[in-house]
Amino acid sequence: MDDSMHQHSESTDHHQPSGIKRWLYTTNHKDIGTLYLGFSLLMLFIGGAMAMVIRAELFQPGLQLVDPNFFNQMTTVHGLIMVFGAVMPAFVGLANWMIPLMIGAPDMALPRMNNWSFWILPFAFAILLGSLFMDGGGPNFGWTFYAPLSTTYSNDNTALFVFSVHIMGISSIMGAINVIVTIFNLRAPGMTLMKMPMFVWTWLITAFLLIAVMPVLAGTVTMVLTDKYFGTSFFNAMGGGDPVMFQHIFWFFGHPEVYIMILPAFGIVSTIVPAFSRKKLFGYHSMVYATASIAFLSFIVWAHHMFTTGMPLAAELFFMYSTMLISVPTGVKVFNWVATMWRGSLSFEVPMLFSIAFIVLFTIGGLSGLMLAITPADFQYHDTYFVVAHFHYVLVTGALFSIIAAVYYWMPKWTGNMFNIRLAKIHFWLSLISVNVLFFPMHFVGLAGMPRRIADYALQFADFNMIISLGGFAFGLSQLLFVWCVVECFRGGEKVPARVWDGAEGLEWEVASPAPYHTFSTPPEIK
């Protein structure tokens, strides 16, 4: 890959360090995008290995493999790794690679900060993962670290968790600032805001969400830190604090966070579906407004995670209705995707397969979300596997599927090689089937009352849990095919032209494949 990049480099006189230094010192958006994506893939497998531990323990009722405390550490760190280590860095990686190419910019606006925002991430996760091997173990209070679990009842390594979240937060904020400055200042002449590709739009809105809520997360963990180690009483009733307030502050971050993990996915699907329908995206303007309204609404719905804390009726009604309101702009999006495909000349290449699976399965996740929004019903569903099923449908078949779709869509542009289509299709079908075997029965055991985050369960859930675990192992193993496809594609393969997909539109297809190390040193013209 190194060689091909040199060959296509537009400025050959520029000296480049080689080996590890090239990656450590790089300020090139393509290198940093690759680093982010590689890191995210590694984290996907580390977090996935933890999911395998969880599913192995839940394969049968009773305690077989791990003790409950370690099980709790697995659920906690699995959540943290997947959210902050796999999904978010993958989107930042895609943003790094694609946004400058899509808006005709030579690089990200702040390349040195870009380097920093990636290279502090491995330290954050080294600290978090390292705490698992220390006396007392890692965090075991769930990724939501509710007080007093994380303050009064947590182990002494909680400070490590706090600092690793601080570093992840700083990295995300720097990444978001970079995206905003790039989009505002470096668009090619003639590219007005309403001419930007959907992926750029969704990332712009996501970046604003990030700088609005990641600092709040940093504040929350700081309060946990001072409550635990320095005798403050933010969440301690003994000193006049309030543990329920933790949940308010946490979910003020937490709810916009879930849209941070899905808005770029909307952008990806809005890019891929038109390309393989050979039509323009239906309702571009409504897509932009729907994205913005989802982002706005995400700030006023946080307490729907807290219906069972004993809120007054007025508040429960407000949060129920505002939550249900989100399904309107989301429905607009799903409608627009379907309308884009309507009477299009569809072809089912691998990215399109993942995108269609995204639309169908994300909608299932959205519908179970709507069920959870109904306050009286939520009292039944709260903290059961129904919730687990819901957020895995939106995060795995939603966010993760869109990331995989994006990789299959743009990887030929990155490497100049076509991936092994047969293998990728096998990867798709295995993933599609196993992911539903994995997550769909969770709805049933959840409705029947199986609580989440517990290492054991009542006997009547045994059969379904065995099916779920088998689906889990199959899904986990299927992702090895993805790695195979990616590695093979980076190593070589059938050469592709600049415009890899005949229906694809956008500036990224104007540059050669593989994309030269430096692109758009002179801005392109936008018609």
Add this chain to the structure above:
Amino acid sequence: MKQHRPLLKRLVVISGLMFGFAFALVPLYDVFCQVTGLNGKPSMEKAKVSESVNTSQQVDVDFLTHAKEGSPFKVTTESQRLTVNIGEMNKVTFIARNLSDQDRVFQSVPSVSPGLAAQYLHKVQCFCFEQQALKANEKIEMTLLFYVDEELPIEIEEMTLSYALFDITEKI
């Protein structure tokens, strides 16, 4: 780089402000709840005595006490449940015991459930207004004088007044 500096500065300032906002949320929630009476935090101030009694409306009031883990106190009351007339003054006697061989001080923090009822339960005298100092193994009687407001919504037929006891000997 120069062209980016103004925007960069603004975004960094916004991030900083949002970090501060997380901490500002702490008093903001308190103010919001006080104004709206939403989260059921009972008032810690002495209430005025009620002027009228409404014998046609009754409400059941339960009393709960629990000492926080590790604090050596036991507080009990004879009347665990009272049916009270709206507006009528009620007296409840609590007995507090220090189970340890040291002089200890505790503070009780009241809370009312359902939360919306909190603003209608008025305490004229309460041991929760002051810190309670108990000598080693001492036993004292404490008084609660309260009445329920006439404004109490008709659908609230019972409420619970719960006291959490905290050992604050080391903190004073």
